[in-house]
Amino acid sequence: MELPLGTETVDVQLPEYDVTVAEPTGGDSVDVRRAAERALEEPLGRPLASTVDPDGDVAIVVTDVTRTAPDDVLLEAVLERLLACGVDRERVTVVIGLGLHRPMTDDEIESMLGEHADLAVNHDPDAVVEVGRVSGASEASSDGSENDDVPVEIGEPVADADTVLSTGVVEPHQYAGFSGGAKTVVIGAGSESLIGYTHGPDMLARDGVRLGRVEGNPFRETLDEAGDLVGLDFVLNLAYGPAGVLDVQAGEPRRVVHELAAAARADLSVPIDRQFDAVVCGVGAPKDATLYQATRGATYVALGDRNPARPGGRLVVPARLPEGAGEGTGERRFYRRLRDASDADSLYDEMRRGYEPGAQRAFVVARTLRDHDLVVTDTDSPGVVEDCLMQAKPHVTDALEFGDDVLVVPDALNTLFVDG
Template sequence: SGGRKTLAVGAAGEALIAHTHGPAFIDDPRTRLGRIEGNPFHDAVTEAARRANLRFIINVVLDDEKRVVCVKAGEPVETHAQLVDFARSIYEVDIPHQYDVAIGGAGFPKDANLYQASRAASYLFFAPTPAVRPGGYLIIPARCEEGAGDGVGEQRFLTAMRDAPDIQFILDDARQNGYPPGQQRAFVMAKVLEQARVVIVGSETPDVVMDCKMTPVETMEEALALAARELGDKLDVLIVPHALLTLPVVVGR
């Protein structure tokens, strides 16, 4: 985030946002969190910012309490690269392998609705290597008292997830017809659910969770028991308390 994206997405029209968040970008295996070089999303927004004549930026890196811990100013590409290097030093965490289960905390206020809370699952999945093995479980504690969320994008996400007969339909429809901004979260989560099971713990709106093709349970014990029944009693579990601020990087491959 930041740098070229502040302009090329943050101040862009709906057409550019739809393009850069479209299925062709998300489907590309090079589009992964933490990957800069060769990432088609990065290349596209960098080019958009260049065409808009972005010449100077002042950007910061925040810690987990939203405190500024690094400030850089200057030419956009090099300045952003310096900030990326610093951000890696505080947010990337090496892990030895993929896990059977990853428990990811979304935290307040992201856990108030499913659109935002589901980011904890997709961030763990779209790490440079997914944090869980194929068929693994992504367990996210989230109250989701606001349901899917009330915004336009959040309602587009809910409608796309709820109205589709299955995950494959969401993927096929998006690849064939595209989607408006906001609805990309349905495509993202369909890609996650294609390879992993997403369990939401403690949701106050379990019907919404089910509508969105995820599994609601009341307790963490229930979630782990569900995983154990499918994957075996000796679960290999990764706990990521701040999943939106932590990038697990598999180093044992």
């Protein structure tokens, strides 16, 4: 079988193993441009024209290189609609929502946005403006104290705009349930304050904060509240299914996320009725550029509603990792935490008391490593992997043991396991 590896695939032959392949089967693909135009014409909530001041400045926040999205197509559709509303192109700034990831290069921006690359600026997390505060968790924090309100800080190009829009992807997310909506703006164009609070151990330990859940998810509710403070007026988001882009919706951020998440959840769910000795988690580009992102393949599988790996079983992630652990602030913090740890249990216990924004991925990796071995194969950065409490093996078959009952998940980031 062929599994994703970077922008290509790797051939994996497993004739000596009992193999089950987990592939969601639902959904037909749509033409992104036509679907985007239809969504803008029939939005969920107020039309774009009623939210825009033709004489005002517009900020459009888009996803960065770590997301798979036809940003150029979505942006083109929004810009054409803005022009029809009387907004000159010169009044638009496109903000690349980096969060704490590394800045995108000029070549990457041009490749992503095409002829509209000249409108784009990388988000600067150090140049932010406070626009309000969201309520801290009502539960006591790990040190026994109550959390104060949390400042919502947003990048200056967004704070200065009269209208704030975003494009993005509603896809399974470890904490928000599904990404997209307000998350693209308040995390992608925000500061360490909100990232640190929402990604901290107290928030991640709360009931409802889990992969695939939107309703009753405190993480998602905090993002939506912050989006209101930022003034996010309108979004154009899409969701992926097994065959490609499943649907595109536009309009009020909460309604768009709920609509696309419901459709995606139906089409990405795979019933499972037993656990396996080894689970091979396909990732591919752009997520397998860094260890920080590639580990999502393992944690999405292990920490979802239904873990298909038995206790003590192995999670195997083919990942090229051309950028090693990653070069952004969050990626460096992730690497240092894992590199300096002696074992997963002590790291988890230490981080349960708190950590710096960006290091949360080390926290969930440590949580996963308490129950499973994590093996990265076919990588250009085996030393980085071995530094981080994980194992590096040349190929998938080197990570398996004779007689293993193996589950292969070709797209681990877009597969939701449920009880069978």
